[in-house]
Every structure is written in structure tokens, then in C-alpha cells.
Amino acid sequence: MKRIEGLRANSSQFSLEKQPFRILGGSVHYFRVPRTYWEDRLLKMKACGINTLTTYVPWNLHEPERGVFDFEEDLDLEAYLRIAASLGLWVILRPGPYICAEWDFGGLPSWLLRDQNMKLRTTYSGFTDAVNSFFDELIKKVTPYQYSQGGPIIAVQVENEYGSYAKDDKYMPFIKEPAYESNNSSGFRCFSSKALETINFQRLDINEIKYLDEIQPQKPKMVMEYWSGWFDLWGGLHHVFPAEDMVSVVREILKLDMSINLYMFHGGTNFGFMNAYYLSDYDAPLSEAGDYTTKYHLLRNLFSSYHNQPLPELPATQERRAHQSIVVQQHLSLWDSFHSTERPFKSERPMNMENLPVNNNNGQSYGYTLYETVITSGGTLNSKNNIRDRALVFVDKQYVGILDYKVQELVVPDGKGSRTLGFLVENCGRVNYGMTLDEQRKGLVGDVELNLNVLRGFIIHSLDMKPGFVKRFVSLITLLLLLPSFPAFFQGKLYVNSSPKDTFIKLPGWTKGVVFINGRNLGRYWSIGPQQTLYVPGPWLHKGDNQVLCNIHSFCNMFKAKPFQLFCCSMTQHTKLHHITVFNQSDHMLICTLQYH
Template sequence: MTTWSVPRRPCRAFGLLLLVILSFLVLRRLDWHHMLSPWRRRRQSGLHTQGQNFMLEDSTFWIFGGSVHYFRVPKAYWRDRLLKMKACGLNTLTTYVPWNLHEPQRGTFDFSGNLDLEAFVLMAAEIGLWVVLRPGPYICSEVDLGGLPSWLLQDSGMRLRTTYKGFTEAVDLYFDHLMSRVVPLQYKHGGPIIAMQVENEYGSYNKDPAYMPYIKKALEDRGIVELLLTSDNKEGLSKGIVEGVLATINLQSQHELESLSTFLSSVQGVQPKMVMEYWTGWFDSWGGPHNILDSSDVLKTVSAIIDAGSSINLYMFHGGTNFGFINGAMHFHEYKSDVTSYDYDAVLTEAGDYTAKYTKLRELFGSISDVPLPAPPELLPKTVYEPLKPALYLSLWDALQFLGEPTKSEKPINMENLPINNGSGQSFGYTLYETTIDSSGVLSGLVRDRGQVFVNTASVGFLDYERRKIVIPLIQGYTVLRILVENRGRVNYGDAIDDQRKGLIGNIYLNNSPLRNFRIYSLDMKKSFFKRLSSSAWSPLPEAPTLPAFFLGALSVDFSPLDTFMKLEGWEKGVAFVNGQNLGRYWDVGPQETLYLPGAWLDQGINQVLVFEERMAGPVIQFTDTPHLGSNRYLN
């Protein structure tokens, strides 16, 4: 290869030298350090503690936070909710990260669409909010199994939230993936995440002293460099302290504030105080009331927390909705599953509307802010659509032929251990168990959570937590016994989380003899489930449909779609879907009477409405512009 060389000219070399000297003098005069972008120049120490204060770099910083869970809000409405947060005078977003939704099958991750965590965090930054991330792995949050994936329960010896090898191996693989996404979003990397929570309320569980240090190390080993926090309520605060991690408290009552703050001071000395969860309302359970916390009480308590020199996070600022089957449950004296709405009586309603709490808190935070607050965004309008009568119908029994071969097993298999979904079992929905019997008698067994029992296609009653036996009527010859079992929500808080397998648990007995040879159908009701139902299978709605059944209708939207609320008056219990989106469960035991239907999920023109009803179908499906969440009970 030919090489060309150009002789150097002394005058050119001298000119270059002169240019370098002049450039240095100019930059020195201009102070080049101040020409760098502010985030590069100042992001060194991040959020840290100095005596009783939080410091962001070298400035005193108060965390005025609010919780919004991206997985409970349609992605199209994230910006609306975060702008309303900013306009309320808050400066920090907090959110949980649900492992069970992000890793629905072992080793298969989903951060798309409504689960796009990175997009949510970056949107918060764009709007001017810092972020405190609460990645678990356990999050509570009134979601199924506290956000832990149900496939963990395939291991009969599983001990969740401990250093049990089967659990930590799964956490390690999940954190490997999750933290690769989170690390670049940290403050010191130019992102908005200023702090990270280590697990959640572990002091109330406290089954393994090595567990919390393990989680702390798991975060740090994967590149988490921001301030670490714990979060505990009064039952767990004394046992939730972790060395090198700032403890924070969760509460609702002003009376708890002084005693909990005094305890924190005694164990961690002079440190900033923070109420990580001030509960602005409460969640609801099926069969109970709609819980309300008076806005004046909220204002008084928030004012007292700030006057006490504490930072605060409002849990919830906006609750949103337990779309699909993601709701959790409680089981202390009795099993109680959470309703679909996660309105929580929060600062914004389930549909993102303003409340008296919003008005009062905006005035409070506005009086503290040293700059005027932005104007609150306009409310998203609501509408009433015409009632629709389902036109087509498909009984569950006729649908079975389109679902593929069932799992065949000598003995019953619980949902989590079904050999489906690439070996990850079934997480949500219903499971149908079929076998053959040739006599009447007493049927008994452990059903989780609710099993409707059929002889052929005739319903003869239920098995659940309260009813463990049922009489099977006199029959002739061989008869198909069917048990349709619903997972109503795995417990998300307390000591019972290891015992949350669903379906038929162990043997089911007829006259004390175990039944055998089952056909088991997974009715998870995901989009792929409905794609298997042939269009030719549907028939015109009969006068007396055989239930359980699917009902199909069309909602016509003439103009730009708006938010509305579906009302299933006259229907008993089931699940509603619109354009393939699972709006959640309905049940006439209340308190919730309407399902939130976001306009963002509707199309101008014809929209598919599908309802799975277990027991009794109503004549029409109604729509209203006002939510009905049940009779109020004021929290003390």
C-alpha cells in the first residue's frame, strides 16, 4: 500500500500551538465547568442523610411523594396522573414493581405496554418528578401473592421471603434482568431514581434474619448506588431494621406518629424521618363496605407529619384498578379477597378525578412550595353509553371442545403445578376438574378458593373455605362430576403466603373414598384463550341460557371514546372484557357495583364486549358516567 506523507511546516505547527493557548485562556475566563449540563456537573453524592435532614447534593431536600402504580393505570393515562401529581405540589413518585406480572413464566420477562417500567420512570423525570423505586421482590400492594410469581409454589418445600435456595435462585435471575433496566435510571447515572426500597414490611414477617441482608447485597451487587430504605408498620418496625439502610415508617393515624418516630430515633440516632406510607384511605373486600377516610382527617395528619419534620409519601395518591385477576386477599380469621377497584379513597379517584383531599393537600403543599404550582390538568370527561343486550352466547360446556386436550391425571393437580405454560403452571383465572362417578353421597375436599360443583351440567352447590362438604344427589349410571374452581386472589400479607396454592388441593372424596382419573382444563382467560373459541361456536342468545357461559355483544361508539363505568345489574358473578382487555371481576355481594372502563381502551365504531357469567345473566349491560363503589364506612 502506498503511504503518503506531508512535510510539516513550522508556521503551521506554531499556529496550532497558538490556537491551543488562546483556547485555554478563553475557556478559563468563561469557567468551562459551568458550561457543562447541570446533571453532569452536580450529580455526585445523590440523595443522602446529614443529621436530621435529607440532602440532594448540597441542598436540604424534603420528599413529598405520592404512590401511583403503573400496572394499575392504562398507559395512555400515565401522563395525566403524573401531571396531576406535580400540580398537587408533590416532587417524588413512588411505585412498586410486580415480579409476578414481569415474569409470568419462569425465565420469560414482560416489560411491554402497560408494564413498561422504564417508560413510566422516564415520563416522571420529564414531568419533573423524582422517583423512589420499590422493587421487592415482595411488594404486598394488595396484589396476588404480594407480587411474587405463583410458579414459585411448584416447589412443595418453598419458603418465600427467606434465603431458601429455591427462592433466592429465582430472585437472583429476576434481579439480574430487572436491575439491568433500573441501574441506568438512577440519579447518579442521570436518571430520576433517588432511592430504592429494600423488600417491603419485612419486620412483620421476619422468618429469616439473613434474608434482608441478602436482598440489600443483591441490589448493591447489581449496581444500585442510591440511598437504600426499609419500610415497616408498627407491628414490624422493631424487627425490620437493617444495618446501613435508613428505616422509614408506615401509618394512618396521627397518634402513631410520635411513638414510632421516638422508636426510630432510639435505634438509628439522628436521621431524617420519613413516613413511607401515609395511608390516604384503604382497600375494599368483596362482601364488605367501601372504606372512606375523611379529607379533613387526612389534611390534619399530613400537616402533623410535615410539622414534625418528616418527609412523607401519600399511599395512595392514585390507586387505579386491579385489572384482570391481579387482586390479592387477606386471610386472618376468614378469607377475604380484594375487589377489582383499587380506588382506595385516594387523592385521585380510580378514574383520575379530583377529590376534596386533592384540593386541601394542594393548598397545603402550595403554601410550602417556593414556586407557584402548575395549574391542574382538565378532567377527562365521562359519558353514558346506550345499554347493550348480548347477541351471542356460548356455554362453558360447549366451549370445552375448542380448548385443546385437557391435562389428564389420576389425582387432582393444583393450578400452579399443571403442566402448561412452558412448565410454569397456571397463575390466574379458573380451573375446571372433571371425573366420573357412579353413586350419590357426600363430596368433600380442600378447594381454593371457590368451587362450583356440577353433576353433568346441573349446579348442585359450592365448596369453599366455609363449606367443605356437599351432598351429591341420587344419580343413575355413570355421571360426570365437574368442579369449576376460581382463584379469587392469593393472600398478599401475613404468615400464610407459603400456603397459597389454588384449585383442588390434594384428594377430593366421595363418601370418604378418593376420586381418580381427572380431566383438567385451564381457563386462564388470557387473550390466547379466547382466540381458541371458534366464531362458528357462538349461537344466538336463548331465552334460558345454560350457565356458566360467555356472552358477546357490541358497544357502538359514535364519537371520540370517553371513560365510562360498566354496570352489570341483574348479573351475579363473573368477569368482563372489552376489546380483549380484562376489566376485572364483578360480584353482586358488593360493595363494588361498577367496573371502570377507560376510554383509551375503546375504539370509535364497534367494540367487542364479552362477559363470563357463572350463575345468573342479566338482560342488558349498562354504562354510567358515575362510579358506584358501595356503601361508605368511615375509617377511625
């Protein structure tokens, strides 16, 4: 298809196809939404009056092992772009390589940390070589979808808020190079190499707008990330940004003739181990389950006045269904599950997860690692702050206590003869921003002492809980007849007697662990909240029996009453968050750059 002219920023207003154009954007990340629901979420975006979709590209999902790329199923970026195009949505692509995005390690793959000298987001060759390889693979997939090729991509933002990191002044010139001069024919060369400065904020400050005008006169002004809500952290409060306050700021932005991108329009779900620090929903205009909110309706009413034609009718919301509680009847001790993992290996010294010789020598990215060594006495155990991030400590498989960044010492009871001391270390997630990205190695990252003596001679088990691992050990699960040992896996069945619908799983009385449905990792559960339920997409269920598998770290309240008591997971139609608070994000401006066609 021959196109007239792409996005231009040659005056105080954008133009597209030689016509004035205001970006009314919204962020929906394909990797946070089940593929079956991509079209539903984008139709609802279109019906809200939004004309431009923005999405990040998570390197860590697309290249889980060095040189092994995954763009299939829920990671089929090309299919996502085709849906956007079919609905008449333009696209701003944010390919990274670093994306922040409230996503584990800012989207960077953990195997980068196998290099002990790694310097992320710099021109260090170990990093730039990996970036070039990934961009060569990514760009050849998305190039056909750029505007000049008849596709929906009108702009690209490489990297993310680098000014707050800025360890290498040669880095940003480098990062443009693989994107715009890739080895795969044209790359994004037909996009302008000039970068438009944009801003991010939640509360309007006219001085920020004036500053943008000063550094970039006679250019379009855009809020690339208007924070429509905020993320939640484990153990914290659920953040709520009132709908009326949000829309009043959006109204003022539009009155100033600015473009805007709502971050987020739909927060989706951080499935699997991606909900380490940052939980789902974001208090966005479209809820985690795709429901309309007050924010949505107020925005739709506002945006409708910026369109010449009536907005599309509202698509129907997804049906939801509550189910009978699941009685958990089967159990597998954590210790027995190690028969289904890769073979353990010996190491004289502790070794961090990323350097373990597993996953084709790409190391372990997520999950748990068990470190075992032999001791001959009790005494004071000191982690030397070398546990990342949280360790359950056992002596001969009997629980002793927890070590983490707060608690670095505990007492190991005395005993006779040689005993096995075990550290079950949980990777609680890598930070997604800040100056410590290079330090995000997990597991035992250094020496641990018992009575001031450094422990040596470890046997190490990797427990990354990938789908293949879950399938392998299911056959080992047995009927729960006695008081179970912990940590453990528990299995029950959810019977669905008709077409599956969305639901939520609630685990009252449970403590901490991970929940799987039909082999899919829904995410972590932790009783400290604020999230008290996990979203179960209908397409992940099927008619008949569905496998529900829970990994629980420690003794549950359900077992205190009597030894043979069974316990339940309840299935509800609604999400539950506690400790609701009104959130007022402090005035804050960040500068980011946008490459336009």
C-alpha cells in the same frame, strides 16, 4: 449529565444536591394505570405539590413464566421513569421482590409454588436463584435511571415490611446483595448500603415518632406509607377516611419537619384477576378515573406553602361518557369453550393449578380449573377443605351446589349408571401478606371424598382466560335463542360513535363473573359489592363496535321472566360503591427501610 450529590440522610433532614430537601411523595403504580394516562396522573401529582413519585415493581407481571420477561406496553417501566424525569419528579423505586401492595401474592410469581418445598422470602435456594435471575433483568433496565446516571431515582426500597414476616435472619442481607452487587455491571452499587428506618401509619401517635428518634437519632424522619385511605374487600364495606381528618394528620407530620409519602396518591385499578381480594380506588386523593377529590384540593393547598414557586395549573380532567345499554345477544356455554383451551390431561389424583402442565410447564396462575371424574352413585360429597377457593359442583353438567372454605359438604343426588362429577374451581386470589404465603396453591390441593371414598381418575381442564384464549373461542359464540345454560360467556357490542371517552360498566341483576372489553380483562364483577361498577378506560375503546364479553357463573335474574328475554349491561359516567362507612384505621406502626443515593 453530571450530578452534584444525591439524596443524603446525614442529619435530621434529607439533602439533595447539597441542599435541604423534604420528600413530599405520592404512590402511583404504573401497572394499575393504562399507559396512555401515565403522564396525566403524574402531571396531576406535580400540580398537587408532590416532588417524588414512588412505585412498586410487580415481579409476577414482569416474569409471567420462568425466564420470560415482559417490560412492554403497560409494563414499560423505563418509559414510566422517563415521563417522571421529564416532569421533574424524583423517584423512589420499590422493586421487591416481595411488594405486598394489595396485589395478588404480594407480586410474587405463582410458578414459584411448583416447587413443593418452596420457602418464600427466605434464603432457600429455589427462591434466591429465582430472585437473582429477575433482579439481573430488572436492574439492568433501571440502572440508567438512577440519580448518578442523570436519572430520577434517588432511593430504592428492597423487600417490604420484612420485620412482620422475619422467617430467616439471613434473608435481608441476601436481598441487598443482588440489588447492590448484581451481575449486570454496577447494579445499584452507587446507592448507600445503609438503610434508613421509616414508619407507616394513618393516625398520628407522637410516641411512634419518638421511638423512631430513639432507634435512629439525628436522622431524617419519614412516613414512607401515609395511608391516605384504605382498601376494600369483596362483601365488605367501602372504606372512607374523611378528607379533613387525613389532611390534619399530614399537616402535623409536616410541622414535625418530617418527609412523607402518600400511599396511595392515586389508587388506579386492579385490572384482570388482580382484583381478587382488593378492589380499586383506595379512597385516594386522585380517584380511580383520575378525578380531583376534596382530599386532593386540601393537600394542594397545604403543599403549596412548602414551595417557593406557585404550583402548576391543574390539568384538565378526562372526559367521560355514558352510553346506551348493551343488549347481550350471543352466548357460549362454558362446556363448549373448552374446545379453545389447551388439551385436557389425565391425573389419578387432584393436582393444584400451579403444577398443571400448561403454559410451557409454568402451571396456571389465575382463572378457573375444571376437574372431572366418573361416579356411579350419589351421596355425601366432602371437600376435606381441599378446594382453593370456590368450586361450582356439577353432575353431568347440571349444577348441584357450591363448595368453599365455609361449605365443605353437599349432597350429590342419586342417579343411574356412570355419571360425570365436575368441580369448576375458581382461584379467588392469593393473599398478599402474612405468614401463609407458602400455602397459596390453588385448585384442588388434596383429596375429595364421596361417601368416605376418595375420588380418583381426573380429567383436568385449564381455563386461565388469557387474551389468546378469548380470541380463540369468540368465533364459537352463537346467537342467544333459548334459555342459556350456565356457567356461560355472553357477548354484546358497545357502539361508540365518536372519539372514545372513559366510562363505567354496571351489571344490574348479574351475579358473579369476569368482564372483558375488546379482549382486555376489566376484572371480576360480584353482586355482593361493595364495588358495583367496573372502570373502562377510553383508550381501550375504539370508534365503532366494541366487543363486550362477560363470563357469568350462575343463573341471572334477567332470565327469570321469560325464556327468550335478552338482558343488558349499562354504561354510566360514574363509579358506584355501596355500604359507605367512615373508616378510622387503628393506630399502627410498621418499620420499613429505605436505601438512598
